[in-house]
Amino acid sequence: MLLDQILEFNDRFVQDRQYEPYETDGLPDKKVVILSCMDTRLVELLPQALNIKNGDVKLVKNAGAMVSSPTDGAVKSILVGIHALNADEVMVIGHHDCGMGKVNPDDLVKKLETRGISREQIEAFETNQNTDAKEFLKGFTNVEDNVKNSVDILNHHPLIPETIPVHGLVIDPHTGKLDLVVNGY
Numbered sequence: 001m002l003l004d005q006i007l008e009f010n011d012r013f014v015q016d017r018q019y020e021p022y023e024t025d026g027l028p029d030k031k032v033v034i035l036s037c038m039d040t041r042l043v044e045l046l047p048q049a050l051n052i053k054n055g056d057v058k059l060v061k062n063a064g065a066m067v068s069s070p071t072d073g074a075v076k077s078i079l080v081g082i083h084a085l086n087a088d089e090v091m092v093i094g095h096h097d098c099g100m101g102k103v104n105p106d107d108l109v110k111k112l113e114t115r116g117i118s119r120e121q122i123e124a125f126e127t128n129q130n131t132d133a134k135e136f137l138k139g140f141t142n143v144e145d146n147v148k149n150s151v152d153i154l155n156h157h158p159l160i161p162e163t164i165p166v167h168g169l170v171i172d173p174h175t176g177k178l179d180l181v182v183n184g185y
Helices: 002-015 042-050 073-083 105-114 119-129 133-137 143-155
Strands: 032-037 058-062 089-095 166-171 178-182
Touching (some): 032 042, 032 073, 058 073, 073 143, 105 119, 105 133, 119 133
Antiparallel strands (some): 166 178
């Protein structure tokens, strides 16, 4: 089982003190919060492409590097990064060939049902959250527009000071090349 493998490895990791090269405090040395996609191709590529190491940034990840509303969970993390952890800048970094650009909400709802989520559970979610499941699960059609929209929501957020620059970028998940979409300065 995967969990057993992880715990076994972790025991050796701690016993052998392999954590020592990663020791740092909780404040970002480069004073930036980065919102990026959870895409597996970016796990190691993004830090390498941005020349960041452990301790440099606060890294927030979600599906599509999307900010969908001012009360989005990613926004809460960004606010904590700014106000509690001394970040002075924000970067939203989407990527080309993003799965959220291909998500079909109708198909995703069908997959929920296939995995045992009943129609009643979906309807209860919609009622309790005052939202439509398909609307909640929809992605985007253009990564640059998604980044611009996310930056716009953050730039107009009442709890983010106007002095905090919010940048928007798109990374190539194959080469690491960054394209500037919004310069927050």
